[in-house]
Amino acid sequence: WKMTMEGEAGAPSNSNRFVNVYPLDSYKIGQKDERKEKDSSVPARMTRMEQLYESEGLRRSVEGVLLVHQHKHPHVLLLQIGSSFYKLPGGRMKPGETEVEGLKRKLVNKLAAPNLEKEELPQWEVGEELATWWRPNFDSHQYPYLPAHVTRPKECKKLFLVHLPETCTFAIARNHNLVAVPLYELYDNHQRYGPVIASIPLLLARLSTVCA
Numbered sequence: 492w493k494m495t496m497e498g499e500a501g502a503p504s505n506s507n508r509f510v511n512v513y514p515l516d517s518y519k520i521g522q523k524d525e526r527k528e529k530d531s532s533v534p535a536r537m538t539r540m541e542q543l544y545e546s547e548g549l550r551r552s553v554e555g556v557l558l559v560h561q562h563k564h565p566h567v568l569l570l571q572i573g574s575s576f577y578k579l580p581g582g583r584m585k586p587g588e589t590e591v592e593g594l595k596r597k598l599v600n601k602l603a604a605p606n607l608e609k610e611e612l613p614q615w616e617v618g619e620e621l622a623t624w625w626r627p628n629f630d631s632h633q634y635p636y637l638p639a640h641v642t643r644p645k646e647c648k649k650l651f652l653v654h655l656p657e658t659c660t661f662a663i664a665r666n667h668n669l670v671a672v673p674l675y676e677l678y679d680n681h682q683r684y685g686p687v688i689a690s691i692p693l694l695l696a697r698l699s700t701v702c703a
Contacts, residue, residue: 493644493696508652509699510618510654515566515671519660523605527663528572535631540645544629547586550646553594554581555653556621556691559671563702566671567691569684570601570663577670577684579650583682591617594651602669618652621694626688632689650687650694 530536539549556579557568568579584593594617605614625637626646637644657681663669677684678692 495570508697508700510558511703512558512560512654512659513703514617515561517658518559518655519658520669521604521660521662522660522665524664525666528627533631537631541629543583544645549644550626551584551593552582552583552646552648553590554579554597554648554650554687555594555615555617556650556694557615557655558655558695558700559655559670561673561700563698564673565673565702566647566673567670567677569670571668571670571690572666575683577672577688579688589596590651591648598653599656602661602663604660610640613661614656615643615659618653618654619698621650621652622687622690624648624650635690636638645675648687650691652695652698 530539532678543550558565559568560566568580570580571577580598581594582601584590585596588596595615598615599607599612622634622635623634624647625641625644626633626648627638627641629645633646633648648682661669672684674692674695677689679689681689
């Protein structure tokens with residue numbers, strides 16, 4: 492990825508090709524009521540996904556990549572559940588919902604304080620689509636392409652870059668943690684973070700990161 496300090500010669504001028512990233516300590520992190528997990532295990536999640544597929548068809552989901560920096564190095568914000576499970580904020584879209592609408596709803600649900608008026612919500616902006624991942628079967632395998640022999644995929648997941656304001660307050664369920672993980676920790680670390688999250692450093696390589 493290309494790193495450019497704000498104000499330096501050669502800083503990017505195309506707003507579609509760079510993202511402003513602000514220090515982690517610019518953001519406040521509070522708590523809200525616990526969130527009960529819908530599934531107690533991966534097999535239970537696959538069973539629920541199969542049941543929903545019978546009634547709704549292809550599962551459409553969206554996830555957001557939110558960036559902050561520490562010591563001028565970009566970090567990705569992840570939700571940590573338990574000691575070893577990490578995920579991007581996002582989830583399943585409702586029928587008829589656009590990707591931007593669905594992701595904004597999920598960001599409010601996962602990261603914002605409850606009972607806020609619309610004008611009080613954090614001003615995060617859904618930006619570039621970074622990737623599309625496909626789940627061919629009701630199992631944990633996902634691919635950044637649709638295999639040629641698969642005619643009825645079970646899930647289509649899209650990742651979007653989310654531009655954060657210079658400061659805001661996050662509210663995280665008490666049984667979750669919001670953690671900032673550096674790109675060098677994520678890169679190719681499939682074993683700990685899974686293939687989708689481990690691919691994020693490569694997805695960001697085409698953008699210029701301006702650490703403000």
